[in-house]
Amino acid sequence: MSESCGGHGHSCEGHNHNTAGGGDGKWDLYKDVDTTRCSVLNAADEDALEGVLRPWEKRLEREPMLQSDADEQLMIYLPFTTAVRIQALSLIGSGGRANPKTLKVFLNVEHMDFDSAESTAPTQEWELVPDDREGNVEYTTKYTKYQNVRSMWLFISENFGGDNTSIQYIGLKGTSTKYRREAVKTSYELRPQVADHKTENESFSRSIL
Incomplete structure (x- = not known):
């Protein structure tokens, strides 16, 4: 029997989504988005994009709202x-x-x-849960394909029948390779070096040569 999501009778089976909050990653990859280069196509207000990329604890704030303009479609570019x-x-x-x-x-x-997005096979596609107003559903990735992400396009191809599409929060859960490199560097710097641990005999023998 398939599991129901969000109390709306929507089947989770085959849709790659779970209750938000699990896993080792954190919902803080918005910090790694290069906001000087991100962009959105067909938005009523492009400046709203940066506002919907915010901390998890602020996901329920209703403003700003990213809205489409001419029709229901949106294309969002997020470089890291x-x-x-x-x-x-x-x-x-x-x-x-x-x-x-x-x-x-x-x-x-x-x-x-929009033309290339319609004609190109995506890395992954989801059917979203309607009315998930608290962000209780997380859409899990095919993780092996998301190991070295330097940029991503989010293409909202349709909504539930409205003239325009509205988004109040975009969250990205995972880890930054920046922190991994810093951890490796710190570990190396803390590793004992042979030159730092000369014995007294070594020092004495060198002094009398």
């Missing part, structure tokens, strides 16, 4: 300042007909538009 590993995504819409329905992700592609 360092390579990241992504375990899951969270996306909270406005609910109702304006809520995003289909999400397609393309990894490590610099340039895309």
Whole structure:
């Protein structure tokens, strides 16, 4: 029997989503997004994108709201300042007909538009849960494909029948390779070096030569 998500009778089976909060990663990869280079196509207000990339504890804030303009589709480009590993995504819409329905992700592609997004096979695709107003559902990735992500496109191809699409929060769960490199460097620096541990006999023998 399939599991019901969010009390809406939506089957979890085959949709790659779980209750948010599990796993080792943290919902803080928004810190690694290069906001000077990110962009969004078909947005009523492009500046709203940076506002919906915020801490997990602020996900329920209703403003700012990223809204599509001419129709229901949105294309969001997120480049990162360092390579990241992504375990899951969270996306909270406005609910109702304006809520995003289909999400397609393309990894490590610099340039895309709506035509290329429609004609190119995505890295992964999800059917989103309607009215997940608290971000209780996380959309798990095919993790082996998300080990060295330097940029990603999020393509909202359709909503639940509204003229426009509204998004109040985009969350990215995972780890940054930046912290791994720093940890390795620290470990190396703390490793005892032979030159730092000369014996008294070695020092004495050198002094009388």
